[in-house]
Each structure stands twice: as C-alpha cells, then as structure tokens.
Amino acid sequence: MKKFLLSSGLMFGLSACGTTYVLPDIDESSATRAKSMFVEAQTETSRKTVSHATAERRFQRVARRVEPVAEKFCEAETASLNGFDCDVQVAIDLKAKERNAYFTYAKDRPVIFMTMPILQDMQNDDEVAFVMSHEYGHLIGRHIQKQKQQAMAGALILGALTAYSNAQAASAGVSYDPDAVGRNMELGAAAGSRAYSQSYELESDTLGARIAKASGYDPVKGAQYFARPEDARTEAGNLSFWGTHPPDEKRLATVLAVSAQIEAKQGLQRKQ
Numbered sequence: 001m002k003k004f005l006l007s008s009g010l011m012f013g014l015s016a017c018g019t020t021y022v023l024p025d026i027d028e029s030s031a032t033r034a035k036s037m038f039v040e041a042q043t044e045t046s047r048k049t050v051s052h053a054t055a056e057r058r059f060q061r062v063a064r065r066v067e068p069v070a071e072k073f074c075e076a077e078t079a080s081l082n083g084f085d086c087d088v089q090v091a092i093d094l095k096a097k098e099r100n101a102y103f104t105y106a107k108d109r110p111v112i113f114m115t116m117p118i119l120q121d122m123q124n125d126d127e128v129a130f131v132m133s134h135e136y137g138h139l140i141g142r143h144i145q146k147q148k149q150q151a152m153a154g155a156l157i158l159g160a161l162t163a164y165s166n167a168q169a170a171s172a173g174v175s176y177d178p179d180a181v182g183r184n185m186e187l188g189a190a191a192g193s194r195a196y197s198q199s200y201e202l203e204s205d206t207l208g209a210r211i212a213k214a215s216g217y218d219p220v221k222g223a224q225y226f227a228r229p230e231d232a233r234t235e236a237g238n239l240s241f242w243g244t245h246p247p248d249e250k251r252l253a254t255v256l257a258v259s260a261q262i263e264a265k266q267g268l269q270r271k272q
C-alpha cells in the first residue's frame with residue numbers, strides 16, 4: 001500500500017511538470033546556425049545603453065503591437081480552460097535596479113514586468129518584443145500553476161518518505177523527529193520547483209517566437225539577447241536574468257527551428 005501511494009505520487013509529479021506543446025525538433029541547419037550565432041553573441045562587446053526616454057518609447061511601441069496579438073493567441077490556446085485570464089498587464093518596473101523581465105501574478109491578475117535597466121540595455125525592438133513574448137509563453141504554458149503542483153508533489157513524496165522512516169524508527173524504539181518531516185517537505189518543494197525548468201524555458205521560447213513573429217518582429221534577432229556573455233548572479237548575489245534564463249545554443253536553435261516551422265506554415269503542436 002505504501003509503495004502504491006509513493007509511486008502514484010511520483011507519477012502525478014511527473015505528469016504535472018511536462019510541457020503542453022511539442023518542442024520543435026532541432027534540424028541540422030538550425031543547430032549549425034545556432035552554434036555560430038552563439039559564438040558571435042558571446043564575443044559581442046559593443047553594446048550601448050540607451051536613455052530612459054528612448055527605452056520607454058521603445059517599450060510602449062513594442063507593447064502596443066505585441067499585447068493584442070499575444071492576448072488573442074492566449075485566448076485561442078486556453079479556450080478549453082474555464083476562466084483562464086489572458087488579459088495581462090504589461091508594464092515597466094521602474095523601481096528595480098537590475099536588468100530583469102518576468103511574468104507573475106499580482107493580486108491574482110497576470111502581469112509582465114520589464115525593468116528600466118533591461119530596457120535601456122536592449123539594442124532594438126526585436127529584443128524587447130522577443131523577451132516580452134517569451135514571458136507570455138510562461139503564462140500560456142501555465143508554468144506557475146504546474147510548478148506549484150510539482151512542488152506540492154515533490155514535498156508530498158519526500159514528506160511521506162520521512163514520515164514512513166520515522167514511523168519505522170518509532171516502532172523500533174528509536175526517537176521520532178517531527179521537524180524532519182517539515183524540513184524534508186520544504187526540501188522536496190524546492191527540488192520539485194526547479195526540476196524541468198529548462199523545458200519550460202524552451203516551451204516559452206517556442207510560444208514566444210510565434211507571438212513575436214505574428215506581431216511583426218524577428219524572433220531570431222530578438223533571442224540573441226539571451227545569448228550574451230553575462231554572469232548568472234547579480235552583484236547582490238541573486239540569480240540574474242541570465243541565471244534564470246541560462247544562455248545556450250539550444251535556446252537559439254529552438255527559435256531558429258520554430259522560425260523554420262512558421263516559414264513552412266506548420267502550426268503549433270500540442271502533446272497527446
């Protein structure tokens with residue numbers, strides 16, 4: 001019985017964290033092109049910071065085009081989900097001092113924030129559009145909901161294992177440690193929510209490339225923002241934008257492969 005409970009928990013954990021969409025197969029030419037683009041981006045040192053006003057105008061100009069396209073895209077993809085909220089507030093986070101862009105829920109409403117430093121660091125509209133569209137990908141892929149489920153499943157599995165071994169220990173006359181259950185549940189939650197984040201990143205790129213393209217931008221040019229040689233941590237020691245969005249060739253190859261799919265008029269494919 002115990003075994004059955006544990007393995008069904010494990011299956012729940014695994015099914016909760018998969019992607020909704022099929023990630024594109026990386027063809028030979030996308031892989032080769034991604035490799036040379038990545039090397040090129042890694043040696044890029046001549047980037048200029050634009051003014052506050054230029055960055056803000058660029059953000060407004062891009063958001064005006066991306067928002068309506070992304071909202072329609074989201075509504076079509078989540079039509080079967082009752083009451084799914086696609087009406088995202090897209091705004092500049094004026095307070096943050098770090099370069100960052102993120103999707104989250106604020107008072108249960110979906111929001112995408114881009115900080116002023118990241119906007120000032122971006123070199124063209126395509127970069128702003130791709131990162132914004134990528135964040136919509138996290139909404140449409142329901143990654144926050146899935147990571148919560150996954151964290152819960154992870155916590156339950158580790159918590160159950162500890163409770164089981166504690167019960168065994170207690171029945172054998174060994175002292176019981178109630179704190180260990182809580183500690184292991186936290187540990188399980190943290191491990192669960194970090195696992196598979198790379199597939200969510202690639203799914204957001206897959207969705208984001210389509211949204212950026214449909215909004216009239218070049219997703220391949222935009223995705224190069226992710227390929228820059230940057231530290232994974234900020235000066236304060238937190239994960240930087242490149243820490244949560246590790247630059248790699250696979251990301252560029254995915255965007256190139258999606259672009260090739262769009263050219264060939266191949267639609268987005270759901271798993272099942």
Ligand SMILES: [Zn+2]
Nearest residue numbers: 134201204245
């Ligand atoms: Zn992301």
